Amino acid sequence: MNHEELAQELADFWLPALEGRDWKGRLEVLDEIHAQLYQDLPTLEEYDAIASRFVAAVIEQLGAPPIREAAQAQIYATSSDEDHWGAAFAWQYGLTEDIEPSPDLDTPDHERRRWPRKMVDKLTEAWIQGEAIRCRLIDLSRGGARIATLGGSAPLPPGTEIHVALPEDRIREAIVVFSERGRVGLQFAG
Structure with a gap:
C-alpha cells in the first residue's frame, strides 16, 4: 500500500x-x-x-x-x-x-510581534535540561517559534529554557513565553 x-x-x-x-x-x-x-x-x-x-x-x-x-x-x-x-x-x-x-x-x-510568522508543520525535537522531547514545529519567525508537544508531555512553565531543532539543522536556544494544552510559544535567546 x-x-x-x-x-x-x-x-x-x-x-x-x-x-x-x-x-x-x-x-x-x-x-x-x-x-x-x-x-x-x-x-x-x-x-x-x-x-x-x-x-x-x-x-x-x-x-x-x-x-x-x-x-x-x-x-x-x-x-x-x-x-x-x-x-x-x-x-x-x-x-x-x-x-x-x-x-x-x-x-x-x-500584530504584536516584530517579525512575521511562517506556518510550518515539521516534526522536530526540543531539549529541556538535556532531556529530549518530540514536538511539532507549528510556526517560525526570526524572533521565536510555536511548537506542539506530542504525547502527553508535561506543561512547560513560562521562563523555561529550551533548545529546539529548526529546519536546516539549526538548533536555537529559546525561552518559553506561554504554554497551553500542548501548544508552546518560544522566544529565541539573543
Whole structure:
C-alpha cells in the first residue's frame, strides 16, 4: 500500500469520529492521531508523507469548508494540499475578504510581534535540561517559534529554557513565553 492509499484509508476510518465534533475537538483528535502515527511509522519521512496526506483527505471528506476559526486554520495548515495551507495562511493574516480572522491570532491589525510568522508543520525535537522531547514545529519567525508537544508531555512553565531543532539543522536556544494544552510559544535567546 502506498502513502496516498494509507492516508485515504486512515481518513475513511477516522472520519466518523471527527464529523460530530467542532473544529477544536477535531484538532484534539488529530493531534492524538499524529502522535500515534509518529510512534507507529518506522521513519520520519514516512510520517511526514502520510500525516499531511491524511489531513488533506480528512478535510476533503468534510467538504473543505471555508476557514472560520483558529482550530480549523491549524488543521488546514498541516495538510499536504497547497490550497488548504494557503487558505490557512490567508485566514491567519487576514488576507481573505469574506472571513474575519480571530483577534487572538496575529493579523495586520493585531500584530504584536516584530517579525512575521511562517506556518510550518515539521516534526522536530526540543531539549529541556538535556532531556529530549518530540514536538511539532507549528510556526517560525526570526524572533521565536510555536511548537506542539506530542504525547502527553508535561506543561512547560513560562521562563523555561529550551533548545529546539529548526529546519536546516539549526538548533536555537529559546525561552518559553506561554504554554497551553500542548501548544508552546518560544522566544529565541539573543
